[in-house]
Amino acid sequence: MDMFMLSLTIFVLAIFVGVEIINKVPPTLHTPLMSGTNAISGIVVVGAIISSGGGGHTTTLSTVLGVTAIALATINIVAGFMVTDRMLSMFKKK
């Protein structure tokens, strides 16, 4: 089976999982959800790492871009998760 179809299959299933789960998140938690998924979108860091650490095929420019990308994505991740954690730890039941 070709790679594209496999990726598509995985994509479709992941969307289903996402929709099912997210729909269960109560409105109370929508702001943390937004900042939490925003942190998760920092997953592009994986692409950045693969791109910037490669073997002979990197150029100076690509490395600079890659490292900058890593730094930016990491800001997104670290700040995102920490901020979400700050918010969530405020939620208390009586």
Added chain:
Amino acid sequence: MDMFMLSLTIFVLAIFVGVEIINKVPPTLHTPLMSGTNAISGIVVVGAIISSGGGGHTTTLSTVLGVTAIALATINIVAGFMVTDRMLSMFKKK
């Protein structure tokens, strides 16, 4: 990425989708759900078709087994969906 990992990924995601959806089915519909998914498990017919219709690599025995498998799976499918339909069409709101 090797085939096995891809299949595993798809399997894992599909299980998540399944669990999320099935958990939402109300008890009222558990019997039809059981017979409906039972019909769906007749999907092995796909395997049977691929196995029994193959090119030069079939033997008489494998063809007989394959055709019997198709017949059995089709019983499961047809009876399963029809019975489920019969049950479901009885459910009426006041």
Added chain:
Amino acid sequence: MLTLINLGYLISAVLFIYGIKGMTTPKTAVRGNKLSAIAMLLAIIVAVIDHDVVRYEYIIVGLLIGSAIGAYMAKKVAMTDMPEMVAALNGVGGGASLLVAAANYLEVQKASTISLEAVQNLVPAVTDIAQMPMQWSIAVILSILIGAVTLTGSFVAVGKLKGKIGDATQIGLYKAIVKLSFLALIAGTVYFAMVSQLNSDLLILGMIVLCLILGVCLVMPIGGADMPVVVSLLNSYSGLAGAAAGFVLGNNGLIITGSLVGASGIILTSIMCKAMNRSLTNVLFGGSMAAKAGISKSENDAFYEGKIKSSSADELAMLLDGAQKVIFVPGYGLAVAQAQHATRELARMLEEKGCDVKYAIHPVAGRMPGHMNVLLAEAEVPYDQLVEMDTINPEFVTTDVAIVLGANDVVNPAASKDPASPIFGMPILDVQNARTVVVVKRGLAPGFAGIPNELFIRDNTLMVSGDAKKVLQDTITALKDL
């Protein structure tokens, strides 16, 4: 072309997902089921036009025969025989899995004498013609195991559901056979996977026979009333077997669809176990509950001796005539008596008198999850009158008459009071809180759990003995004459 085929399988899988999603409300369920059927049709069409399928005749013959038999069975079966029907279909599906695995083995064997390409056509992951990948060997054995166990296990379950096969006494013997079979199976699998993958005809045949026996021996020691759990579990397994076949054939449609079925079966199984407050291990390996807990007829009679307040259909009719609020509590006996239509008729009469009528549905009333719902739906009881346990329990206090129709264990107070009881911990319907409880059953025989029921000797309980349908019909007549 290959991409199109795979797209077809993907679309079919997505349709299955939407089909099952449809099952989440009664309103969309009919459409959901149709969607699943369309998904199946699509999968079949895609499989038929798949690249390596050339002999259409055979396939079509198989499909036609299967459809004819299937349609006949579906038309014939009575609603009350649903548990048996599902079990039987499950067994048939298992048989198909088993045969697919066997055919695949034979074909790979043949193909390996032709060319690597021919083998890859069947098992895409192969790279060396002399060495099938480990996952193939395991998947073949798994398919055989699950298929064969499902086949024989389901038919034993059918026998037990019909009451034709009684609860086994020689549990130890079956357990010993199971253990030995598993040992032999493991040895066989190791030999098959490690030593000889393509020259093991006899070994495969032996394993098939062994697995068929295994299916019988696994299900025989389980109590007849636990069959729904067994069927649901086997259904889950057959889904997983489909997924395993998907791994071998590199077919994602099979993987996804199989997983959905697998998840559904597991969840239904765990719902049933939870509602009975028993673990799955206890159900499968604990032996028959009735056999263990059952009391002898004389003990049973002694329990009730002189404490029963008997009543009649006429008295019931009079009671109902003055009632403002009536709750029906259906149980397995309702299914046995096929009294759903009579129940509905009585309910309608009461409603016409301005009485508030509801039905209390216990999660494991009957012999299948949702059994009572289907039964009453057949009699056109609107599903919003069927109230779940947790919602209806507080309402019994304000109920004038609770009519228990062939239910027993699900209304047994011992579940909350007697830690020694086999059903201890199972939540029950609090019928005893109603002003008057009328229990309609044939005699004083225990229910599935084989224990006496204190409810029947309570002060506010009246027993009307007789077949549920008969009693209800008499009550209707009496009510008309009032």
Added chain:
Amino acid sequence: MLTLINLGYLISAVLFIYGIKGMTTPKTAVRGNKLSAIAMLLAIIVAVIDHDVVRYEYIIVGLLIGSAIGAYMAKKVAMTDMPEMVAALNGVGGGASLLVAAANYLEVQKASTISLEAVQNLVPAVTDIAQMPMQWSIAVILSILIGAVTLTGSFVAVGKLKGKIGDATQIGLYKAIVKLSFLALIAGTVYFAMVSQLNSDLLILGMIVLCLILGVCLVMPIGGADMPVVVSLLNSYSGLAGAAAGFVLGNNGLIITGSLVGASGIILTSIMCKAMNRSLTNVLFGGSMAAKAGISKSENDAFYEGKIKSSSADELAMLLDGAQKVIFVPGYGLAVAQAQHATRELARMLEEKGCDVKYAIHPVAGRMPGHMNVLLAEAEVPYDQLVEMDTINPEFVTTDVAIVLGANDVVNPAASKDPASPIFGMPILDVQNARTVVVVKRGLAPGFAGIPNELFIRDNTLMVSGDAKKVLQDTITALKDL
């Protein structure tokens, strides 16, 4: 090894799923968020030990710099600045996406001068060194487009949320630029994909600049108050961009995780739109609501002229002293005034007097979904006191005092009465049903929708003008002195 790496990505994806599942209840949310963080860590570790990564130094430098800045930002930000913070982080993430795509382009270019293997290392689907697959071209352009638009769009959104960028007037101009940019982009993409994939440095650079401009021009015409919708949509896009990168790199971890984020953003966006009873198209292309619907200062004054019953903190304190049941209705003004702690303090005092206190949370109160919840959680209001609209609405009838704190549109009866109103159809909180409504706001300025509010001139409404925090503190003092 490759299998292990891929297993690592899969496990990380599963952890993300469980992490988001944790978000479904406040109790498990903290753990869920930690789980997601662990999943991210795992993904990073796996990526670092991935086969073709050799220069650890740079990677570690990037990670350290990013962590330091990120941690600093997270510690510094005030709870009330959350919307801006999320938007800014979103922009930063978009920038990363953009750079990843550019770096990937450069590397594939370099690799194509080395060997096919080198290219495959980067893009597994390649089979011919002279011809990159179409999906690669599209994914590169998509990543650039989404990344750049997210980057500049988010920062425009930050400016608008802070009020530093006002609502645009030259909407036509922006729209024209957007249309032209899209045409140019499509032409560029076609050229890139069809004609020259690996010698298009200038083209790529041009497209990046174009997309950055596009981001600005797409967001500028949207009203400032609609920024949360924009941010949520951009967040969804950045997830989808991640998934697109996954397609290119053949990385399922990216695909799954990106899809989860994409789904989350889309769902939140549609929840917001639904709660405002507007379509997404209307939000994105309808221009600023305030600009269209807004009435002039004089019209606004004329509307309220002589019909307002003014009151004071002292009077509010007296009212509250005698109240049995009080509902607080927080809105955007509460966030502006940072009055959450004062609110909580007043609520506690009332509770100590035996008064029943609740908070009515409208789904789009504030400027972000769940904005009020987070704000009040910061002041340690237990989340079971925060009641959703549909649940609280029937309770206003039995409420003595409803205190509207900096809310306006979400309590505007025009939403249900006046079909010409821009908020017509949006469900509102029925505060007017309370015995007395006290509205605390600075003056008579309209809210986000830019329309006057009939509630303020009702018979049972008292207006207390002033900053919400100030008024509440005065009320507390007055209540102590009573």
